[in-house]
Structures are given as structure tokens and as C-alpha cells.
Amino acid sequence: MRALCEFTAKAGDLDLRFTPSPTAQEGVAGHGVVTRRRGAAHGADYRAEVALSLEFEGLRVRGRADGYDRAANRLEEIKTVRGEGAMVPDNHRALHWAQAKTYAWMLCAQENLAEIEIALVYFDILSQQERIESARFEAAVLQAEFERHCRCFLAWAEQEIAHRMARDTGLAALTFPHDDFRPGQRALAESVYKANASGRTLLTQAPTGIGKSIGTVFPALKAMPGQQIDKLFFLSARSTGRAVALEATARLYRDLRRDDGAALRVIELVARDKSCEHPELACHGASCPLARGFYDRLPAAREQARQAVRLSREALREVALAHDVCPYFLAQEMVRWSDVVVADYNYYFDRNAMLYALTALNGWRVSVLVDEAHNLVERARAMYTAELDPIGFRALRKTVPKALKRPLERVNRQWRELAAHSDAAHEVFEAVPPAFIDALTQCCAALLEHMSAAGPAQGRHEAELERFYFDALHFLRLAEQMEEQGGKHSVFDVARRDRIGHRSATARGVEAVPCVRNLLPAPFLRARFAGAHSTTLFSATLQPVDYYTDMLGLPARTAWVEVPSPFRAEQLEVRVATRISTRYRDRERTLPALVQLMGVQYAARPGNYLAFFSSHDYLQRAAELFARCYPDVPYRLQARGMDEAGQTAFIDGFVAGGCGIGFAVLGGSFSEGVDLPGDRLIGAFVATLGLPQVNPVNEQLREHMEQLFGRGYAYAYLYPGLRKVVQAAGRVIRTDDDRGVVWLIDDRFADAEILALLPAWWRPSQDSLPRTTRLADSRHNAHHDGHHAEPPSGQDVAGANFA
DSSP states (O other): OHHHHHHHOOOSOOBOOOOOOOOHHHHHHHHHHHHHHHHHHHGGGEEEEEEEEEEETTEEEEEEEEEEETTTTEEEEEEEESSTTOOOOHHHHHHHHHHHHHHHHHHHHHHTOSEEEEEEEEEETTTOOEEEEEEEEEHHHHHHHHHHHHHHHHHHHHHHHHHHHHHHHHHHTOOOSSSSOOTTHHHHHHHHHHHHHHTOEEEEEOOTTSOHHHHHHHHHHHHHHHHTOOEEEEEESSHHHHHHHHHHHHTTGGGSEETTEESSOEEEOOOHHHHOSOTTSOSBTTTOTTTTTHHHHHHHHHHHHHTOSOBOHHHHHHHHHHTTOOHHHHHHHHHTTOSEEEEETHHHHSTTOHHHHHHHHHTOOEEEEETTGGGHHHHHHHHTOEEOOHHHHHHHHTTSOHHHHHHHHHHHHHHHHHHHSOSOSEEEESSOOHHHHHHHHHHHHHHHHHHHHHOSOOSHHHHHHHHHHHHHHHHHHHHHHHHHTTTSSEEEEEEEEOTTSOBOSSSTTOEEEEEEEESOOHHHHHHHHHTSSEEEEEESOOOSHHHHHHHHTOOTTOEEEEOOOSSOGGGEEEEEETTOOOSGGGHHHHHHHHHHHHHHHHHHSOSEEEEEESSHHHHHHHHHHHHHHOTTSOEEEOOTTOOHHHHHHHHHTOOTTOOEEEEEETTSTTSSSOOOOGGGOOEEEEOSOOOOOOSHHHHHHHHHHHHHHSOHHIIIIIHHHHHHHHHHHTTSOOSTTOOEEEEEESGGGGSHHHHTTSOTTOOOOOOOSSSOEEOOOOOTTSOSSSOOOOOOOSGGGOOOOOO
8 A cells, every 4th residue: 555655645745854763663552552542532433553454456455454443533634743733745745645545445345335434643753642634534535535546556567567578578688789708708607607697605706808787787687587586786986886887787778778768777777966957946835946846757757767868967867857856866766667777885885775775675686786895895985984073063063043052061071071181183992982872863853853853954054953963963873872782883073173174182172073984894884785686896805815805895605706817928128117116205216217217218219107196195296206307208196176078188198109108096986987998008117005094093904904814914905906907007018909018116015914915927028227126926826925715606606598
């Protein structure tokens, strides 16, 4: 019944204003209070939880009505609210009445009633008071409305059944969109297919340039019919990754078209701030024109959207604006009716992830593809980290209503205690101080009570209260989970900064930034992997294997496959500059030699190069010296905070047949996800090991990893750093015809444990420049410290037939 009404009966405005609502436990308790009252007043004439079922043209509708008073012939639908001032949005009220009327007709049909009274009971869990709306309806009127809802649902359901059959038929006959697989691509595709067929998690390292997107999307789609997979989620850390996935699915469309729409529906999800047409307006009908009447116009927009070839960000916006509805929330609706969803990591892995929640709620069988999966470690840490902003809190205290001043002042006192605890600019605590937790918990309770009485936020100050409430609630929940796990995955620390954001323990007006900091995301991610039928994590840099297994909490049955590189050693000259140190203390002294190396290489083979540095400051100093020494060589710089337009212009400067050097930051926008084949890029200089900065946070991570895994330095510094180096170097060779050079500039690149972590296909090349050494012939799968477990064999995920 609920599914029927939610699809057919919502009407009116979209209203996203926050209204405090009861928890599930409070809702159950509230229902119990009302039904006990009725039982006490009406005795055996009152029945609670009345089971009802009715069929209409092959559709069976079932559910439980909250209560029925036989003597009064009155059916009740009970809804719990929090606070007498709680506003029930009109679209919710329309849904509530539709539910009550549906139950009423089902009861009339069951009891042969000619009419019935319907009561919508809103029960306030705070005051324990009831607000009742009631009306009497003839059974024939209720029957007509019920049948209208059923016909609407049936029309869509039959259409969806036909779509699913056409989709599965098309996918079963789907062929690879190219004449043949690239070298290495078939092995990748077979592994992905087999992982989906066996319902396993797959971790696979595949080199750049072999077409990983189509090599993973194609086999995952092929597995969908046989495994009865409902949806495929392609998750990426960057917008460029989403674009490549959309392009990969587009190549398959010509074989999956029907006369009445697309047999494969693909949708791209983007962040709310990037898809909102009116960011200055609030999300409700009284403010935003695209929220006004949203549910009235949604059916027509949904109908047009289902026929689209692909719902990219631009296509979805076009459909939404044609029907005057919000693009962001139309996208959320269309997720339910799409086969492939292309989105950011956070849509599935975040604490409040929409795709994961819908999967669990609807019982979907999903396959998940995680693009550039090496990024998931840091992204997941950020998802499960919470810090409180002292500047925003100070501003909030100045504007709060009088009733909230005391609870906020209690928080302020405990916050100041954190700041005064020691003189260190950064301090790690054994646990979140109980007094701070108590003050913050009481403050949240007071804020909730205030918002329950005041109703939805109307102005900027109320919106700031809401923002702090949600930030504090997130902080408290992560703090609770940290305590439950005994500090195994997270720690509590306090950074002390001056009021312009610099770390400081001595400046006047020091601000304390309390933070529940996640160091090990594995415990949070395990449920996400368990919720998918199959998950494939792929990247060009996923070794050592056990680092990612430990960090991400991969299942015990995870299969590991390393796809051999299709590229040949003679395609890439890898040179190591062993007489140059890029350590911070040595940079000023060695910068002239570094610049000279770049100039000599450019003179030997002019063309397009990228030069990667560990920071913007280092990059700037190198570029300035290079410009003075080699004024005739064109160059461009990655600027701080470069926007998307600037990034595009930077990359567009690497034209075929062009010359010049682009200076960029390692680990930034241009060190991965950039495809510059042929002579658009012929070389790269990597003037750093990419090791994260030594600071209190990273030292805290190192100590924690040492305690958990005995590999503190490797897990906190070495593996993340060299992963960035290999990613950056991977920009040079993109096709079988490419030729290029990579300079690894630092004496530490000659160390055996460093060489063991570099790609196996990199080989020594003749070194014509002075003061360098050739890269040693070290294998990528040689573990640096000798006590990594061997990765599981990938042989059991090979052999799938795509003929």
C-alpha cells in the first residue's frame, strides 16, 4: 500500500525545510499510546493493526490499517510528529490522506460497507496531544480513487516489466563495441565477469591506457541478466571519471535501443551545488519556482526522462527545465528507474549514502564498479571524519534566542577547556572528554526542542542553527562509534589555530578545532561491500595488495588480479637522478641542477612535458628559475585553486605537435585522470617521492598504523606517496604507439625498497645525461619489507567467454 501511494499520490510542492521528526522507536511508541487510548475508551469495538488485502486487475495491494472503530465506523491513520508547531508539508499530507483512503476502501470491500469515516491522527510525542482531521466518504468514491491509483501504478509497472525483459534480452546478446579487445583488456573483462557471476569482490590492478572503463562496464552489463542484477553503480572520485563512464556506456546504446525508449537507462548523478538552478533560494515552493508544484509535474517529467538515451547532467537538466521541476531531485527520482548509475564515491560509501540506502530499502541486487579505487582510502577517511568549526560556533552564540544561550554557553565552556588543555598546536586525546560530549548532547537536545516548537527555518539565523545541529549530531555519532570500537579506527584530536586559520599555540584568540578523525575506514566500509552482489575495485596503482585490503576492509573472499601491462619497456625511458635531493632542507641547493636537467632533456627532445612538484611553493620557485635560465621554452603553471575552466585551458594547451612544459602539483588535478596520447605529452619530470607532509596528523596516522599493522611509515607515507608518483608517470604512455621519458628526480628513487614498488614493465634505458643512474630491474610484486601475505590467486576469476 505504501509503495502504491508513494508512486501515485504525492502532490504539491517539494519542501526540503527541516522539520524535526520522531525516531522509529518514538513512532512505534506514539502509535501504541493512541491505540491503547482507543482500546480503553471503546473496548472490543476498536481493532488495531487491521490486516487488509485486495486485488485489482492482477495487482495485489496489502497493508495494515492503524485502527478501526467498528461502533463508530471510523478508520484511523496515525502519524507521529515532534512538537505542536511541527509543520506537515502538503505533499506529505496528500500522501497520508491517500494511504488512509486506500485502507478505507479495502476495509469497505472486506466488510461490505457503503460508507466510512476516515480520521487522520497527528500525535505529538512531546505533548502527547492529538490533532485530528476527519471526513466521511462513500465507498464508491473511495473505490474510484483506489482504482485510479492502481491503474496508474499498473501502467508504469507493466512498462517497467517490459523494459526489464528488453534490457536483459539486449544485454544477453550484447557484443563488445570494438573489433577486438586491447592487450590486457580481455583479461580485465573476464575477471570482472567472473566476479559478478560468483558474487565476489574483485580487486584488480590494470595499467592506464587499456580502456578500463569499457573493460569493466561491458562485462558487468553482460552479467546482469544471468545474475538478476537490478542496477550497476559506476563510482568515481572525479568528474572526468564519470565522463569516461558515460562515454563507455554510450558506445553500447546502438545495440540497446527500442522504439518506445532506451532499453538501457543510464543516469549521471552530480552534487547538489552543481545541479541547483537557484542556489540562492531555499528548497520549498514558497521560495523556489522549481520546487513549487514539483510533485504535480513529476509524472510527466519522469515519463520523458525514461525515454532519454542517457541522462547525463546536461540531458537531465534539459528534461527537468522543460517541465519546470528541480534537476537535482528529478535525478534522485530517476535513480529508481535506471539500470546504470554513474556517480561519485560518496553516493554509495558515505555515512548517509543515498545509493546504499535505496539498495537496502528496496532489496536491490547491485553490482558496484569503483574507478581509480586507490582514491577511496583518503576519500573514505574524510567521509567518516567530523570536526566542529569554532568560528561558526562563535558567530552562532551571538544570534541565538535567549532559551538557547545556556546550553550553548555550556558547550562553549567545555570547548575552551579543550583549547586550554595544553600549549601544543595539535593534541591527541585518549577519548573525547565526557564533559564535552555531555554538553554537546544536551545542546543538541535543546536545539531539537527549539526547532520542534518553532517549525521550519525561515531565515539565515535559523538555517545556521540547523547547520550546527547537524554538524554536532554527526560529530556525536562518530564519537560514539569511536568509543564502541575502542579507538581502533578513529581518534579524537584538537588543533589550535589563530583566527585566520594558521596553527598556533601561542597567539591571542586561539581557536580549538575538535575533530573525530578517521584513520582506518575499513570498519565503516565493510557493510557497503556486503550490501552489493559484487564489487570491483580497479586502478593502475593498487599495490601492495594488503595495504588496500587492510584500509578498505575488503571481504575475505576478495579475488586479486593483476592485468599485465600491454606496453613495452622500449616505449618508456625511465631515468633516475640520483645526485639530486628534493628533501625540503635540500631544495634551494639542488634547484639549479634540477632546472638544468629539465632544460637539457627538453633540448635533447623538444615537445610537451609535465613537471610535478610536491607543493605550489616548490613549483613556483622551479618555474621562475626555469624561465630565467631557458626563456625560449614555453611553460604554463597550475595555479592555486584553479577552477574547472582553468584546468580545461591548462590541458588544452597540450596540443599535438606542440612544445612546452606544464608545471603541476603531484597528486593534484593533472597527475591522474588526464589522457594526452601521442605527442600531446612525451615526457614527465617527477621531482618528489610524493611523501605526505610530516605533520602531527600524519604522524598520528603513522603511529596508529604501526600499532595495528606494524607498518606505520609504509602505510602513512611510502605507499600513498609512490602511488602518486606512478599515477603521474602514467600520463606519458597511453597507447601502443606512444614513446616517452620519465625522470624520477630524487636520490631515494635508487633505493631497493622504492624500486620494488614501481611498475614491473619499467626497465633500464640508456642514460645520456650526466649524473644519473639507470632504473634497476626490480619487479613490482616484490614486497618492500618481506612480510606481506601473498595476494590470493586470480586464476579463479579467469576464463569467461564473451563470444
